[in-house]
Every structure is written in C-alpha cells, then in structure tokens.
Amino acid sequence: MTTFDADGVTLERVREYVWEIPQEEGMRVPARILASEALLEEISEDKTIEQIKNTTHLPGITNHAICMPDGHQGYGFPVGGVGALDAEDGCISPGAVGYDINCGVRMMRTNLTYDEVQGHEEELVDSLFANVPSGLGGGGIVEAGVDTVDEILARGVDWALEHGHAVEEDLLHCEDEGMREGADPDKVSQKAKDRGKNQIGSLGSGNHFLEVQRVTDVFDDEVGAAFGLEEDQIVVLIHCGSRGLGHQTCNDYLRKIEQQHKGLLDRLPDKELAAAPAGSQLAEDYYGAMNAAINFAWVNRQLIMHRTRKVFERVFDRSWESMEMDLLYDVAHNIAKKEMHTVNGAERELYVHRKGATRAFPAGHPEVPKAYRDVGQPVIIPGSMGAGSYVLRGGENSMDLTFGSTAHGAGRLMSRTQAKNEYWGGDVQQELEDQQQIYVKAQSGATVAEEAPGVYKDVDEVVRVSDELGIGDKVARTFPVCNIKG
DNA sequence: ATGTGC
Numbered sequence: 001m002t003t004f005d006a007d008g009v010t011l012e013r014v015r016e017y018v019w020e021i022p023q024e025e026g027m028r029v030p031a032r033i034l035a036s037e038a039l040l041e042e043i044s045e046d047k048t049i050e051q052i053k054n055t056t057h058l059p060g061i062t063n064h065a066i067c068m069p070d071g072h073q074g075y076g077f078p079v080g081g082v083g084a085l086d087a088e089d090g091c092i093s094p095g096a097v098g099y100d101i102n103c104g105v106r107m108m109r110t111n112l113t114y115d116e117v118q119g120h121e122e123e124l125v126d127s128l129f130a131n132v133p134s135g136l137g138g139g140g141i142v143e144a145g146v147d148t149v150d151e152i153l154a155r156g157v158d159w160a161l162e163h164g165h166a167v168e169e170d171l172l173h174c175e176d177e178g179m180r181e182g183a184d185p186d187k188v189s190q191k192a193k194d195r196g197k198n199q200i201g202s203l204g205s206g207n208h209f210l211e212v213q214r215v216t217d218v219f220d221d222e223v224g225a226a227f228g229l230e231e232d233q234i235v236v237l238i239h240c241g242s243r244g245l246g247h248q249t250c251n252d253y254l255r256k257i258e259q260q261h262k263g264l265l266d267r268l269p270d271k272e273l274a275a276a277p278a279g280s281q282l283a284e285d286y287y288g289a290m291n292a293a294i295n296f297a298w299v300n301r302q303l304i305m306h307r308t309r310k311v312f313e314r315v316f317d318r319s320w321e322s323m324e325m326d327l328l329y330d331v332a333h334n335i336a337k338k339e340m341h342t343v344n345g346a347e348r349e350l351y352v353h354r355k356g357a358t359r360a361f362p363a364g365h366p367e368v369p370k371a372y373r374d375v376g377q378p379v380i381i382p383g384s385m386g387a388g389s390y391v392l393r394g395g396e397n398s399m400d401l402t403f404g405s406t407a408h409g410a411g412r413l414m415s416r417t418q419a420k421n422e423y424w425g426g427d428v429q430q431e432l433e434d435q436q437q438i439y440v441k442a443q444s445g446a447t448v449a450e451e452a453p454g455v456y457k458d459v460d461e462v463v464r465v466s467d468e469l470g471i472g473d474k475v476a477r478t479f480p481v482c483n484i485k486g
Numbered sequence: 487a488t489g490t491g492c
Contacts, residue, residue, distance in 0.1 A: 075487090098487075099487050099488070100487040101487095103487070136489070136490080137489060138489080195488095204487075204488080205487080205488080205490090206487055206488080206490095207487080208487085241487070242487095243487090243488085244488065244489070246487085246488095247487065247488045248488090250487090250488095255492095334487090416490095
C-alpha cells in the first residue's frame, strides 16, 4: 500500500487523489484528504492534517472528515474542510463554519467582449474603487438602522429586491434563492448588528475582492452554453462575506459554548473545535443566528453587484440590461446547513459544515436552479489575482464522496505575516500591470502583499483534482482584467 | 476573516 508520512501521521492511499488517516483511539471515523501528491506535500506543511484528524472526534461525524485539495490550516477546523455531523445526536460547531459566515462568491455575466473593455481598464478600476466600499471598518452602500438590519437578517435578498437593489432573477440564481430558512435575527447580538449596520454593501479586506475577468477557455460547450459563458466574454467576480456582523456572531457563540457545554469541550482534542450538542438550546440559537448572518452576506454581495451594474452603465454609457449583466450564480463557502443525505442506504439529516468548501450538487438535484438543473450546480472557484478563476459544475460523484461539495479556491501557501515579508504591495501591482495587463487598486499595500499570486497554491492543480474525482467538473476558466480590494 | 486579542 502506498503511504505518505506527515509529521507523525501516516496517510494511506485509498486510490488516486484519496488519502486516508485510519481510525485510531478517539477518532469516530477515518479522515480523508482529497489531493494529488504535489498538493499533499503543501498541505502537510502546516497543521491541516492534525486539524482534520481532530475533527473526527466531533460527536455525530458521519463517514469521514474530509479535506479538499485546497485545504490549509484554519481556526480549529481546516479551511477546505467538510464535516457532516448528525443533526439529531451530533453537534454544530462555529469553528467548522468559520469566522466569516457565508463568505462566498458570485459571478455576474455580461455580453461585453475583452476587445470592448481593453483601453478602459483604468477608468473602470478607478470607478469601481470609488463606488464600491472596501477596506477595514465601516462605510457601506446602505446605512441602516437596527430595524433594517433585522429585516435583512430575516429576509435576505428579498429585502434587496423590495428596495430596488435587485431584480427577480437575481434571487433565482443564488444558493437558497438568497434567503436561508430558519434565520432568527433575535439570536444575533446587538453588538453584531451595530457592527453590521454601516457595512451593508462593502467588500471588507483580506482576500476579498471584486474582479472584472475575461473568459479564456470553455472546456465543456454544453454546460458553458447552459451557464451563458463563451470565450472572450467579460464577467465580474465578487468575493466577500458577512463582515463584522458574522465575525461577532461566531465569536459570541464560541464564548457561549465554552461556558455552557464545557463537558463536550473537555472531550475534544482542540478547544477551537467547540461545538453545541444537537438539540440543545444553544445549537438552535447558533443555527438561527448563523442563518441570519448568511442572509446578511447575501445582501452584501447583492448590493455590491447591483452597484457594479451602475458603474458599468457610466463607463460604457449603456444600460446594464443592454449589457446583459445577469447573475450567473452565488454560492457560499463558509456555512453549515441541515441537509438530508443517504448514508449506508438510509436517509439522515446532517449538519453539513462546509468551511472553505463549496456546495457542488450534481445535475438533477432539486436545489439546483431550474436553468441549470440538467447540467448541475454552478461552482465558482476564485484563484489569485494573477492566476484567474474557474467555473465548475457539481459532479456526479459529489454526493457519494463529499456530501455534495468541492474546493473553494487556490488555498494559501503561507501566512499573511510571511507574505508581507516576501512581497511589497507596490511591486506586486506594478508587475501584474506590466507583465499581465492586470490593473489592481487597493486601500492598503499590505493587503496586496498578503494576496500576492505567489502566496497561493496552483488553482489549476486544485481544479484538476476536483475534476478527476468527479466532484466538480471544469466548465470554464477566466483571467483577471482589473481587481479592487481592501 | 476581523473596529487584526479579551
């Protein structure tokens, strides 16, 4: 048997791209890492393997704890992790959702071609930067009172539709149609709402960005046509989350769990995996609050997208409708959701935690929007600002292998601190412009250094593994034109 | 990710 030794843990190769940490004392199930050998080498350089192993100690964990090919170390649970925990006798874990609740991506199509945009890059990037709020702290597209925040938390993108920031079709092309059921605004703290009320419609910082891209390759003509993608077409990618509101919500519930469920906490190998037992009041409260924060993030991305339509109208002097600026899809990559899955022939309700992992439901699944039902759910995988991104579709094997999930990005190779030692923001920007005609504008040079292309894994390799495993199949590739970030 | 730790 082929094995891989990673700092005291021996992984067994089950088959190509599937590595397993066999069950040992304390582990309720084996752990799996889905990766090529090259990616596994990179994954083994931080605490990812130890973390995915720890995750198998969570009560109710089903089949395997799974790490995606873009996995890296996170808070307790690795980024790129999937954990399906029984919704009746398992638990729910804020650290397995992530601090940025409903961090996710949406892609908007246009009918513009790269030729039509060339020569306007600087005007476009300047106008986007001036009109889409970004960076740390406050200042959003909408400044709201607490009553409005409550409505956004309860209704999601439906609120944006009522207030002129969306059209009907935007809702249909969003995961959960832009409104997660079971949101309970009363379970989101006043402090979280105060942090969120002036951040509605703002990118934030870190790896969040808005990028104008051109489609360079369509690998599957049939699915590409269903997604409305063709070569040379201009698209817009928006990557952001729930800002301070989600962060505060995660923090609030981690502290409550530590106080109220210390018994469970003491039996876990890492305090950062803190979890509320299924059926407890706190599990219900966190689920209601998390669902509300999910809605907040969808409104956030919706407002940014709609503002982008207005920016394009000014730059290209045409209506956004005439440029066919329609939402292709919006998909979350930091969430937990109660879902029914077939486990050993039986239907079970599970809290599926996807942290840095994207839902990738296959063709025919009832939760795939009608327009895409026959081909599979669109999956958007952002790469670095120098590499471009991918659109995949949910693959045939995703329900069997990964509870309907795949990767979420390129995955970091080094810490933010290390990145700042290796790169200088201004140099990175200049190089992108001179060598690749990519125009980047950011609030902070440090952020550009932290997000330099060299700090990321090879997105082509991540997507290749997803495609080979049949969990998410390659549909199209994009390349950056211009990018704004915090 | 984040009013960059509570």
